[in-house]
Amino acid sequence: MKDLIIPPLEWTKDMGTPARQGAPVTLTVDGIAITVPAGTSVMRAAAEAGVTIPKLCATDSVEPVGSCRLCMVEIEGMRGTPSSCTTPVAEGMQVQTQTAKLQKLRRGVMELYISDHPLDCLTCAANGDCELQDMAGAVGLREVRYQPVETHFRPREGAGPNPRYIPKDTSNPYFSYDPAKCIVCMRCVRACEEVQGTFALTIEGRGFETRISPAAESFMQSDCVSCGACVQACPTATLIEKSVEAIGTPERSVVTTCAYCGVGCSFEAQMRGEELVRMVPFKGGGANRGHSCVKGRFAYGYATHRDRIVHPMIRERVSDPWREVSWEEALAFTAARLTAARDTHGPDALGVITSSRCTNEETYLVQKLARAVFGTNNTDTCARVCHSPTGYGLKQTFGTSAGTQDFDSVEATDLALVIGANPTDGHPVFASRLRKRLRAGAKLIVLDPRRIDLLETPHLGESWHLPLRPGTNVAVLVAMAHVIVTEGLYDAAFIAARCDAEEWADYAEFVASPDYAPEAVEPLTGVRAETIRAAARAYAAAPNAAIYYGLGVTEHSQGSTTVIAIANLAMMTGNIGRPGVGVNPLRGQNNVQGSCDMGSFPHELPGYRHVADDLARAVFEKAWGVELSSEPGLRIPNMLDAAVAGRFKALYIQGEDILQSDPDTRHVAAGLAAMECVIVQDLFLNETANYAHVFLPGSTFLEKDGTFTNAERRINRVRRVMRPKAGYADWEVTQLLANAMGATWSYTHPSEIMDEIAATTPGFASVSYDLLDARGSVQWPCNEAAPEGSPIMHVDGFVRGKGRFIRTAYLPTEEKTGPRFPLLLTTGRILSQYNVGAQTRRTDNQLWHDEDRLEIHPADAEVRGLREGDWVRLSSRAGETSLRATITDRVSPGVVYTTFHHPDTQANVVTTDNSDWATNCPEYKVTAVQVAASNGPSSWQEEYAAQAAAARRIEAAE
Amino acid sequence: MSQEKLIRMANQIAAFFAVQRGDQAEAVAAHISESWAAPMRAALLTHIAEGGTGLDALVIAAAPQIRPPG
Structure with a gap:
């Protein structure tokens, strides 16, 4: 067992404020000369010089607000005592971080904080891991002159209950929120906004009445997605993992990789002996940059679940x-x-x-x-059942069976085209990184039968949703190519330099066919022609446009053709080979x-x-x-x-x-x-x-x-x-x-x-x-030609030489709706559960999602006499199953949707043996089905449950 | 493996290559040779030898260029 060896400072130390990019600026901090990029805060510059300025409300995962006033410094030529977290560096600046005046002021600030904070440090879960405690020590707090009269932490004041006291919220299974310990530094609110992008937390009241609020009765009833960013940001025990409350603080930390989705977040497994105390996202992780989701952060209890079989x-x-x-x-x-x-x-x-x-x-x-x-x-x-078409399609066009970018690339994206993926649920940490970029002005095109949460990103700018009929990806993508070619929006210089000219000429002619005009495909795809045109123009016009796609692309009879169409689109617009662009398959599983x-x-x-x-x-x-x-x-x-x-x-x-x-x-x-x-x-x-x-x-x-x-x-x-x-x-x-x-x-x-x-x-x-x-x-590739590895591929040329355009004719799937099966079923994942659920169903993530539901449009529900929560029979030519319905206009009329996390739902009893032409990747995303009212589980489900119970018997040990 | 499934898979492959430039039969044969296991190729070639009912003409045209099994 080995801990990570000497990680760079930034990987573990809180630098106080986020890094900046800019021209070099040199200043001195306590006489130490340091050069940092313009725009860097004095606090961060000091940290880089090895000087730690006391702070409470600043942390390097969020933008500074300068509210705690503990980080004040003296700067020569500047009046007063500016807060170092909000003061940018300037050339030649001379900073003093510790003077008699600063010490006195900081003690005064700490006295005020402590006067409304319970002094139960010895029994507090954050004992030994509390920044308030650390700062009291750092500023030399020795007495508190202010006697609390009105407080937020005493359950009772005088004879009666304290109206300001808010009891601890333990509704979330993984962390608790104790308002009595809150110092209102707002790190949690900012983490929820800036890091996670959910905006579940807010500030209520003003002055002494200022409180943090989940804007709901409890955290579990709020918009909170339990990513843990607020818990990580909290400097006190206000937001803390229940596992730390139960076990105590960890004694060592080992950097490892999450075993859930293909984002592959790095975590610190914080241990006490062989007991895992908590998983904390690792700042040095290249994929996640210190962020996490509810699965990787909290849903590891399956590892010690009583269902584990430990004997052959x-x-x-x-x-x-x-x-x-x-x-x-x-x-x-x-x-x-x-x-x-x-x-x-x-x-x-x-x-x-x-x-x-x-x-x-x-x-x-x-x-x-x-x-x-x-x-x-x-x-x-x-x-085979998820991304085999990605391997085939990208190898044929680019020469390598892999995505072209790193996740950092999203920070340079001006437009994201998301196809058949639901990143907020399937790849949550990537979704947070994308949302950050969308809030900063990047545009969004979503090609998906369902209105995914990404389209409801707070502060989202321009966006287009192309709600296509399942099975028509190729038609829509070729129609986009049609617009780009016929309107002359392609990148002729890139194509001439990087792609095979003859194949390009052929493909341009192929897509220019009137058969692929948006107006011609509208009746097939259900997407309005003007929306396809607008999306195509936006994609071609963006300086850096990136495609992110998931299993909604691959799990079709034309999965490989769709991947090729995607690669063609990226090549014809020159969106390959630099940060901010590319073709990015979002992989389902970690490996x-x-x-x-x-x-x-x-x-x-x-x-x-x-x-x-x-x-x-x-x-x-x-x-x-x-x-x-x-x-x-x-x-x-x-x-x-x-x-x-x-x-x-x-x-x-x-x-x-x-x-x-x-x-x-x-x-x-x-x-x-x-x-x-x-x-x-x-x-x-x-x-x-x-x-x-x-x-x-x-x-x-x-x-x-x-x-x-x-x-x-x-x-x-x-x-x-x-x-x-x-x-x-x-x-x-x-x-x-x-x-x-x-x-x-x-x-x-x-x-x-x-x-x-x-x-x-x-x-x-x-x-x-x-x-x-x-x-x-x-x-990878990581070899003699690329000893440092390859964050971005195809930079100077495609791996196969010239980029290859391949014709992508739209061929309708054999899975067609008709009188017996008039609806199209498509499937997907939800945030709290993971694939077949073997891991997440054995954790408290069950509290968010304990059964698969069938999403059905109100119009389709009404003609079938279905109400919210009714049991319905879902049947296809392969089989039938039963589950409960949820009525929503997230799905279009004619389309139904379900997740597949629970074995008793047996969603795959319904899916057929249709598959991708090139790789046999199953066509999970399109099944013609009928939905009807039902009394409960189907006979297959009951027989299956009986067979499973019998097959799981273990002979009693002798 | 059911004959019907093999026929469907082969026809799907042919449908993709039917719109491509160049020697389409060669492309179909190459794809099948590269990705189908020997028993599957054997079953397909036997079916073609028996008349190839249900198969796209392009699959039948590709047959001589499919890697012989075994």
Whole structure:
């Protein structure tokens, strides 16, 4: 276990006010000369010179307001004692931070603060971690001359209750708000506005009556999204984590990476022994810059949930109860079954599924197990069902299967085009960074069937919503290209310099067809022609326009075509290769990028090299000492099809729940049921485990070392802060299994696996744990050509050479509405829950969302006689399920929407086996459905619940 | 794997390449050779040999250039 080594000052120290960019200015602070950018505050300049000025209301995550007056300084030639947080530096300025006069004034300020503050420091949860306490010490407060008469902290005044006393608000499950301890520094209000962008907190009253308010009865009833920014900003115990109240202050801090979404936020895991006290977003984190959301910040309780399975289990048949066994017995049983299946049916009857929730090193080992030990390329990953079209589309057009920018790039964006993504819920920390930019004047175009929250950003400037019919992304994007081409809005110079001229000429001619005029596609897409025209003009006109997209792009039969259309749009407007622009896929899971990079796909070795490429295969044959197959393997849906056909017999699934997350649940169940050996490695008995013969307990991100690669190609370290509950980290289990099957792997630490990755994969050539420890993180490609990594790609030219325009014809999906199924169902995520919910459902995040609801437009609800909260039957040609309805005009008439976080909802019973033409990514986002009133759960749901309960039985220990 | 599913997948691929410039049959064959496992290609080629009912003409035209399985 190792803490981060000597981080730069800015990564951990509160510099008081935010950094600025500007011409250098030199001043002296207490005689120390320091040069800082113009616009920097005197407070920050002092901090950079190593001088800490006392402060309460300033912190470097928010703009200063100069309210506490504790940070005053004396500046030669300036009258009075200006507050250093709001005074910008000037050339030649001479600052004194400590004089007799300042000391006296500061003591006076502290006396006033303390006179209305409870002096219960010894029993206060912030004891030892309280800035008020620290400042009392720093200014030498020795007595308080003011005797409190009226206070905000005494429950009773004299004989009766104190009307100014507001009881502690404990409504939020993760933090409490105790107004009695508040010093009204307004850091929380500013953090909520400036960092998170929710504006849930406000100031009420004036003078002595000034109070912080969530503008509602309680925090839980307010707009608060529980991101934790206010808690982090609070200098006292007013807003504090309940875990700190329960445990005490942490004794050490280890920097690690969140295990939820593809933003990949860096956190400090603050520990006391092996107990996690709290997760605090790390200021040095390149992706999150010190911000967090409710999941990463607070929803880690699943790691110690009583449902965790910590002993290996096996059973002969899936109808048997589970039997807890030793690791040796479990691995011997598993190896015997796998070997028998391979001997009888050949290596191609075996396969693996790697996880985007596991580390790069673990993913690498699982695909290596398939290729080098099983002898097959049957390896796939959950990226199959989310971003596989991104990999295909961007590789075809730009030459690299990855997004082009870092998240910092959003700070230079003048217009964001958000397509099929709901960042405030799916990628909340990125959404906060985008909202900050939108408040500063950047424009917004949203291409989504649903009116997402981003469109309701406070202080949003110009924006356009293109509420298209699900399945018509390509038509709308090509119509935008039509406008850009026919109105001559393209960047001819960029295209001439960077793209293939002939292909451009062809594409320009293709999109200029009258068939793709906004007026012509309006009847198909439901988007008004003038809105498409306005959006296209705005996108082309913005100096820096960036595209951010999610699964609403990829999870379609034309997912890959849409990604290509997006790339074409960015190329024709020259929005590639510098800060503020680019094509940015918002990845669903923390390590989707990494699991794809690590060779999880059945046709690609690590580094996206095709298995038929003799040179690439030779590299791994040499490293692994085995001969490798040049035949592409099966994708997940193909594995299931082959299993039903009797040709696929054994599957090792690490950290995936395909029964819940993959489409057409009945088909997945039939495929799993047809196999002879299903091995599930997970934290919990997930839905897929109902069909498993072997359960190998998994380890959480807190229990192992490794790396995750986020949506911006940033390789971040995951650091072990406690021992694995089941005895082994996931990578160790894969190694044990490989060796049980005759391999001779001998990794002793994940760093050795990374060394092997670096030695075999050109884009990772310079990556090592030493580099990551020293730099915090690095973005691939990181090799001799780019030793510092690559925050932005395609700067001087596309990776493939010339950018390639590819025709993108709109082809309607086969999934069509008709009399039986007249509505289109689309799906998405909500802030508090994460994907199949295995983690978040085992936390208090349930308080925000404890069931999936079906959103339906009032007009569609009315004709069906549905009221708010009614049970409805949702049916498609694949199956039916029941859930409760919510009536809202967020969805257009003809469109219904649901989340898929709860296994009892079984939303994927309804989704079909349609898929993307290039990658078989399922078409989750378009299903023709009917909705009707219902009495409760469907018979399938009841049967499923019974089967699941039976399959989860564990034999009583003897 | 059901024949019907293979036919649908192959036709989807053909539909994308049917509007592209250049040798469309070659492009369809390349895509299938690169991304389909051998048993899937074998099933498709068998179906084509048996007449290729339900398949787009472009898929049938691509057949000779699809990498032979095994």
